[in-house]
Amino acid sequence: MFLLGLDSADWVCVLIFSFFSYLLITRKLYEYMEHYMFQHLMKDFVRTSVFEGVLVCIPALFVELIHKEVDHILLILIQQHSKCEDVDLRAALSRGISYLKLRPFKFHIWRVIPIDSSLTISFISLVFTYILLILQVHQVV
Template identity: 35%
Template sequence: MIDAWNIVDNDMQIMLAVALLTNTPIWILNFYAVVKIFLQPTGQQEAVTLAQGNILSVLMATSPTIVSELISNEIDAIKATLVTQLVRCSDPSLSSELEVALHYIHIWPFKFVICRAVPVNINMPITIIGFCITNVIVIMQFLHFSNL
């Protein structure tokens, strides 16, 4: 499975990097539109609907993070099973094989990283939304000072 993942890994990195780089400015502008609409007296319901669409768009673009987290959890379960079997095992040759398998998983942990810089884990959608909100605040401050 890990060998098959390494084949797909480069294509997946490129796909995720392109999706994130091309969609982030759109998300920032959409979140700005949400804030702008929300500040109008009658725009709260429309702003909530637009915000839900934006959050859904971020979650869809970062859906590989969910798969990555599920794989990490499964590998943790495999480690726990190997340790349990190692403790219960009385056969020296089987015990040696279990130690080798556990050592292999420990040496080659599952990590999915975009361009060796951005880890793909369950925190990624929250980080992107936080980045967008921070940029919306900066945009609003610049617009406020340019109106003075």
């Protein structure tokens, strides 16, 4: 998947970095702008942040759907293997089963960040951590 010349791993990282850049400039905006203008900018910020947060979590949803489909394929192969009478077909099914067990479907960003359901949970926890950090820093100053 290419979007503006970026592959999918770079695209997800750009979304995450832009989300946190919006988060970090919010405090400076509050200091320099009047209250009503800040409220308008916060509404835009929340809309943009929710949109980018959803975009970050969509690949994890698709990967989980693919995991479910691969598990279903493995179940079908195992059922066919147990019912099969032909030796050659049974050997091919056995190779397919061992291939799916040895090489399960995994997708990583830069071979470090796994794209699965844990991405959504870790992203949400990271967002809440930085929101709490910004609120605490704002109260101290």
